[in-house]
Amino acid sequence: MTIKLKCLSHTPLRGLNDPGAEVVSEVDAVIASARAEVETFDPELIVIFAPDHYNGLFYDLMPPFVIATAAESVGDYMTQLGALSVDQKLAQELARFILDHDVDIALSHRLQVDHGCTQTLEELTGSLTRYPVIPIIINSVAPPFAPYRRVRRLGEVVGRFLATLDKRVLVVGTGGLSHEPPVPLLDGAPEAISEFLICGRNPTPEARAARQARTIAAGKIYGTELSTQTPLNAEWDQAFIDLLLSGRLDAVDDFRIEDISKAAGRSTHEVRTWVAAFAALAAAGRYSARSDYYRPINEWIAGYGVMSAEPC
Numbered sequence: 001m002t003i004k005l006k007c008l009s010h011t012p013l014r015g016l017n018d019p020g021a022e023v024v025s026e027v028d029a030v031i032a033s034a035r036a037e038v039e040t041f042d043p044e045l046i047v048i049f050a051p052d053h054y055n056g057l058f059y060d061l062m063p064p065f066v067i068a069t070a071a072e073s074v075g076d077y078m079t080q081l082g083a084l085s086v087d088q089k090l091a092q093e094l095a096r097f098i099l100d101h102d103v104d105i106a107l108s109h110r111l112q113v114d115h116g117c118t119q120t121l122e123e124l125t126g127s128l129t130r131y132p133v134i135p136i137i138i139n140s141v142a143p144p145f146a147p148y149r150r151v152r153r154l155g156e157v158v159g160r161f162l163a164t165l166d167k168r169v170l171v172v173g174t175g176g177l178s179h180e181p182p183v184p185l186l187d188g189a190p191e192a193i194s195e196f197l198i199c200g201r202n203p204t205p206e207a208r209a210a211r212q213a214r215t216i217a218a219g220k221i222y223g224t225e226l227s228t229q230t231p232l233n234a235e236w237d238q239a240f241i242d243l244l245l246s247g248r249l250d251a252v253d254d255f256r257i258e259d260i261s262k263a264a265g266r267s268t269h270e271v272r273t274w275v276a277a278f279a280a281l282a283a284a285g286r287y288s289a290r291s292d293y294y295r296p297i298n299e300w301i302a303g304y305g306v307m308s309a310e311p312c
């Protein structure tokens with residue numbers, strides 16, 4: 001097996017509520033270069049660790065981890081609609097391997113995935129179907145969450161499975177870094193919102209448009225005194241990037257979920273996908289990592305970062 005890693009923030013506001021042209025072209029260039037690297041690597045499999053934002057997973061049955069043997073994009077925001085090219089057989093084998101190695105994971109034979117998975121897949125590969133893929137969703141948005149040590153363990157077991165394959169594998173983590181978009185909480189939610197959070201699958205086009213308009217409106221005031229959302233925290237983001245660069249992944253075992261939510265925003269927990277991706281890579285031995293880009297971007301409600309890594 002040959003393995004490479006890419007971790008990227010995602011933001012559905014890219015293209016819908018952009019910062020200045022200079023920042024947009026900086027990020028365009030970083031993504032274009034990441035995509036060129038993926039093209040050169042020509043992966044035979046992509047394992048993507050991603051969150052869901054109440055598009056595929058709801059509180060009627062909210063698993064901490066899910067592996068998909070088939071997945072369809074809901075096409076939210078500006079993402080493509082349609083099926084992903086999931087390697088069904090390999091996903092089933094991986095699910096069995098994970099369970100055999102003492103990590104509990106749910107299995108979906110028809111998972112709806114959102115921008116949290118598809119935006120990064122499109123950015124890195126140009127489509128939803130360019131390469132065989134296995135999506136693994138890590139609950140990062142709908143508390144309570146599995147502890148960070150369990151996420152690291154999940155990644156490690158996935159990495160051990162990948163080491164048994166004779167393939168070029170790209171491991172991807174998508175989400176984070178610090179941010180808090182206006183995603184509602186079940187705790188204390190009014191009836192209509194709690195009904196949505198419990199079983200809001202397949203919203204009407206009007207409901208989807210209203211949700212997107214709310215996110216855009218939140219992006220317009222994020223980071224100002226008009227916003228009630230926890231602001232970006234560049235210091236937290238840099239410390240997290242430094243931790244991944246250092247290879248001291250076991251430090252995440254001490255991460256306290258409530259502390260992170262308060263310091264850097266509730267959706268910062270999407271970094272759980274980065275933790276899993278790095279742990280999968282680390283299962284192959286020591287790695288060398290680089291931080292390709294970081295900038296806090298209020299318009300996108302994103303501590304926006306890109307990292308790459310490979311074994312050394």
Ligand SMILES: O=C(O)/C=C/c1cccc(O)c1O
Nearest residue numbers: 010011012053181215300301
């Ligand atoms: O779920 C939504 O509607 C919005 C999600 C969002 C907004 C801003 C930044 C992100 O990383 C998001 O996932």
Ligand SMILES: [Fe+2]
Nearest residue numbers: 116175176270
């Ligand atoms: Fe997200």
